[in-house]
Amino acid sequence: MTSLHVKKYCALFSSLLRGLIACAFMLSMTLPQTLRAQEVTDASVLGVELSIAKLRLNLKEYVMSHDEAYGLAFDKEATHLSLRLSAMSNDTHLYAIHAIEALKKDLKNYEEYAKQIVALERQNIGIEGSVFSKYNALLEELPNKILFQSFNDNDPMSGNSAAYLLDTVLKYKISVASYALHNDSFSLIRARELKGEVDKHASKIEVVVDNKESLKRIKQFKEAFVVYAEGFEIVAKNSEAQKRALAVCFDEIHPRMMHNTLELNQLTQTHLDKTTRNSGISYLSFSLFVGLSFFIGFGIAFFSA
Numbered sequence: 001m002t003s004l005h006v007k008k009y010c011a012l013f014s015s016l017l018r019g020l021i022a023c024a025f026m027l028s029m030t031l032p033q034t035l036r037a038q039e040v041t042d043a044s045v046l047g048v049e050l051s052i053a054k055l056r057l058n059l060k061e062y063v064m065s066h067d068e069a070y071g072l073a074f075d076k077e078a079t080h081l082s083l084r085l086s087a088m089s090n091d092t093h094l095y096a097i098h099a100i101e102a103l104k105k106d107l108k109n110y111e112e113y114a115k116q117i118v119a120l121e122r123q124n125i126g127i128e129g130s131v132f133s134k135y136n137a138l139l140e141e142l143p144n145k146i147l148f149q150s151f152n153d154n155d156p157m158s159g160n161s162a163a164y165l166l167d168t169v170l171k172y173k174i175s176v177a178s179y180a181l182h183n184d185s186f187s188l189i190r191a192r193e194l195k196g197e198v199d200k201h202a203s204k205i206e207v208v209v210d211n212k213e214s215l216k217r218i219k220q221f222k223e224a225f226v227v228y229a230e231g232f233e234i235v236a237k238n239s240e241a242q243k244r245a246l247a248v249c250f251d252e253i254h255p256r257m258m259h260n261t262l263e264l265n266q267l268t269q270t271h272l273d274k275t276t277r278n279s280g281i282s283y284l285s286f287s288l289f290v291g292l293s294f295f296i297g298f299g300i301a302f303f304s305a
Contacts, residue, residue, distance in 0.1 A: 045265045048088075048103070051081035052257050056250065059114055063246065066125055071118050078111050099264040106257045113245045113253070120238040120245075128180070131231035135224045139169050142221040146205060146214045158209045165201035169225075172198055176232050183239050191236075195229050 054077045062070035085104050089097065143166040150159030172194040179187035202225065205218045 045261060047084055048081065048261050048264070049258070051077055051084065052254065052261065055081070055110060055114075056254050059117065059246075059249065063117065063121060063242070066121060074114055078107065078114075081107060096264050099260050102260045103257055103264070106253050106260070110249060110253050110257070113249050117242050117245050117249075120242045124180075124235045124238050127231045127235050131228060132176075135228045136173065138224050139173065139221065139228060140166065142217045142224075143169060146209070146217055146221075149211050149214045150209075153211055155210065158205060158211070158214065161201055161205045161208060165198065165205060165221075168194055168197045168201055179232075179236065179239075183243065188236055191232065198225060 055074060058070045058074040058077060061067065062074065082104070085100055085107065089100050089104075143162050147159055147162040147166060150156070150162055172191060175187050175191035175194055178184070179191060202218060202222050206215065206222070209215050209218060
């Protein structure tokens with residue numbers, strides 16, 4: 001074998017070695033990038049799931065405790081999730097855009113319903129403070145004074161009606177408080193039934209009473225009770241609307257968002273698996289090509305010797 005042939009073989013080996021080193025380098029650069037992309041994607045999807053869970057928890061806690069801190073926490077988490085989804089839209093290819101857009105749409109609806117719920121809750125709290133607290137004692141105090149006045153006046157008819165009125169008002173207030181606490185249909189129906197009873201007994205006292213002070217008090221009672229009852233009807237209306245909005249948030253939007261998050265995770269995982277598999281096939285093909293080229297070159301050089 002001449003020195004010329006040796007130089008040819010060395011050149012072929014050198015080419016093969018450079019090709020293999022290039023393949024190894026490209027593979028070492030690409031696989032970590034793929035793994036990092038997998039880690040970033042997993043973290044993003046997990047972050048979306050946690051944000052959706054926090055939204056539900058904060059909204060539920062706000063309704064239960066009336067604490068404004070939970071309302072602020074909901075707004076903050078919704079903003080954070082919106083930014084996260086927008087970032088994912090920019091970094092994600094078309095394979096998962098529809099799942100992200102569905103999440104963004106549901107998030108917007110979630111926020112709108114939450115704003116309605118918070119507004120209704122605040123109005124109810126305002127009524128409880130400005131109406132219920134103001135007239136609670138008065139609705140008991142006036143019938144009591146009418147009752148004692150009837151004893152002084154020896155007016156059993158007025159006294160009997162005043163006693164029934166006081167008893168019915170107390171039951172009415174209990175039903176109102178029960179509805180405010182439990183938001184149950186029975187308390188709502190019972191309160192509306194008792195309202196009619198209160199109106200009946202108050203009107204009866206107004207007809208039969210002779211004492212001017214008692215007449216003045218029963219008129220004050222009726223005026224106060226109208227405001228109280230109207231306030232309760234607003235609270236009941238708001239509570240029913242709030243209940244429907246919460247049902248949409250918790251029973252429709254929240255499960256759908258969790259489903260879309262799962263779909264996003266599956267689509268992303270499938271895309272990354274496909275990308276990794278295609279990269280591996282490409283580098284394997286390239287390596288085989290380099291090896292085959294070497295052996296062909298080696299054979300040509302050998303038979304040409």
